[in-house]
Amino acid sequence: MRGPRLARSAMVALITMLAVLLPITPASAHSVAGAGSTNFRTVLHPSALPPGVRLSVVENGSRLELRNTSPSDVIVQGYTGEPYLRVGPSGVHENRQSAATYLNADRYGRTEVPAGVDARKAPVWRKVSGEPVARWHDHRIHWMSGSLPPAVVSAPDSFHRIAAWTVVLEQGGLRTAVEGELQWVPGPSPWPYAAVGVLLFAGTVAAARRRSPLRLLAVAALALAVLDVWHSALISATVAGTSGDKLNTFVTGNWGQLPCWAALVTGGLLLLRGRSDGIWWAATAGPVVASLSGLADIGVLWRSSAPFAGPDWLDRAQVLLISALGFGLLVALPLLLRRELHAHRTSEEADDAPAT
16 A cells, blocks of 8 residues: 555545544434433233223333224323323324423423423313324333432342332223333343453454455454444334334434444445555544444443343344444554555665665
């Protein structure tokens, strides 16, 4: 690789990644409806619901979903027993006189309840959806405090039943109390996973020290792109709703990573063609992806659940591989650069050597 090509590739790759990094905020971390990896688990007990009515926990305990395909409305009671939601053939309506309408708009109940809202007054219904499906952050079903429960603080490695919860549904004068509980389920030890991650990282770095490293580094860059797209897609797949909702979450939640994926593919293809300047693309995008999808999701290694449409072992394996490959490509950059510069100097010295 000639010096001018090296400089041009470095400049383009660095400017591209700076443009990607500047708008990225901590909100880019992978979560669904405000829920990421956790040891809290929301369990819904079996209940005899009316025909056509189904209540379920969705998005890793972040929300409840009520689906009513029966011919009559179902009323969901709010926190003081007032009518909160009306779900039925005409869609979903929320009661503007229920405090739950405002509190449940946010995962942590930070929305202020307007003055004058009074659950004792007659309901004021507002239509919010034409589909007979409602999803809401019910604060009875998940842990709201920023600190852990005392029992968990005392014994974090033990199973705990944190609280029982009840949501009341009403249809045609018949009330059904749906019950469940919030649990603390300890996750696995992270150390075996950490050891595997170190080995994967070392293997990526070792690839740069081989006599012919370009093809191996190309495989690492392309594999990282595929893994991160796959990982992000499986997270987005846990969003409750239509395929369009899932796709929208995938695009908006990974907007900052789209150029990184393109840069990894560009770098991988250049490396496959034997062009060492491809490492600049791979080594600049790699740590960005490793930070956004590896470090941001690293809690899955020691927590018992996460928003992920697949088995826990696959989630942990992807996070490990993404982290190891991404940061490994970064370390591979100076190793490969040193080799190329040494080869360049050797070539120049040979050209300048007097003929014999």
